[in-house]
Amino acid sequence: MVERAPLLDLCAHLLLILALAALCLPVWLALVAASLPLEEAARVPLPLLPGDRLLENLAAAWQRAELGRALLNSTVMAAGIAAGKIALAVLSAFALVYFRLRLRWLAFWGIFISLMLPVEVRIVPTYEVVANVLVPVYALAGWLGLGPALAAEGAGGGAKVSLLNSYGGLIVPLTASATATFLFRQVFLSVPEELTEAALVDGCRPSAFLWLVLLPLSRTNIAALFIVLFVWSWNQYLWPLLVVTDPAYDTAVVAVTRLMPSMDALPRWNETMAAALLAMAPPVLVVLVFQRAFVQGLIEQDR
Template structure:
């Protein structure tokens, strides 16, 4: 059976007026405003990149160039493999391990906590949930002294465990997963129970795949949260080999009458932005779906 052929006249016939997209003045003004906004946001990043590709005299002698220079490889090589306290490559590795550990830890603990609160009937479960939720009132900056004492007593100073474990509990993620699990139809749990599925089988085979977009959205947010941590790594680490990239940028600024090596500082700043940008771009589709999904 062949598909019906469309006549040339029908193919040339214009669509109905209701199907024609009207692009008036407001359409172009909206896009013009968007382009101007992107330019304002991107221009400082472009200046930082240009500053990372020129020599020190070119930066301190006005006007500053607006086009990349010829010192790109030299400046980035110096930034990656040398530093005041530690090479930038090592600090990037430390920040990456810390950010991934915090993001994964928060998601795993929050998933299990929300699963227990929603699907297990135990005494005072509502009270325990609100106790978890109340920890939002106590950010790490407020409880930093007792948290540091606990970490020191467990021997977690100058270690990845000290950078990660005190920050992996998340009341926000627990609340979001709880709200999502409460929207899952009870019939799914009943069907799994009738089929003889254990609770963890129901969690692993049904709830976890359904939470994929939520997990992706939270992973992006929590990765950037862990990557940008400054105060806690500053307190928990004294060994320069455990410095994170945010600490390293701060330490590159001179004290007293010393001169700042601005090309290397700008190169380090650009390198520090690359991993979060890669995470956001690679998970952009799932991230947006996790934020706007109607099931949330």
């Protein structure tokens, strides 16, 4: 502190407490609603203190939204995307930094431009590719006049690889990451040249160098990034909504929205809020437990 100003400090504390209480209010009220029987949860105004029905409501929400399966799906998806993004990014960054590449600019810009193509801007065609991954192959074959038979087969519904309603469809299309690639590029660039020189002298193979030198060096970056990406992936909504039409692959976030008040029935806010709490608990816990790594990952991602 530059100077002592007890009054100012007190104000700061008060303001912080007020602001953070406001920030926590929505979740607190969700908790309250989730702990009340339906009649009380529907009362206006809602009581401000929780009741004793939390477990019952959590159980009911768990069953109605089939959250057991949904949470498992979300975990697989989030871990898969995070791991996939990191793996692809590490490999790409390694190639970009440690090799003399002809056409490197092409790879670099290709990856960079993907920043400009979030799924929302290519929503329908991406869906089509996921519905049949071979669509581009057929189309290219048709254009190039290579194998008209192949193109005809495509049009006639020949071979197909559909990723709809599968973990592959949830994960793979989201595994490209320009920001992660650039992050690892920065990390690798800061690794001392001497290490590489020594490795070359020892006749170290590139794969061994990546595995034994670079990965251990970037361990904390990987962990931090994994946490950020896990949270980001868990919270995806539009993409799972599109590629999943079979409730067996619903993610937790989508499952919660299925419990939102709707045309079908009178609202059961207590169960909806219980489901919301369950679906947000995993990423929130991850952030709380790995706070330091999370903050580091968040900030690094944008270097």
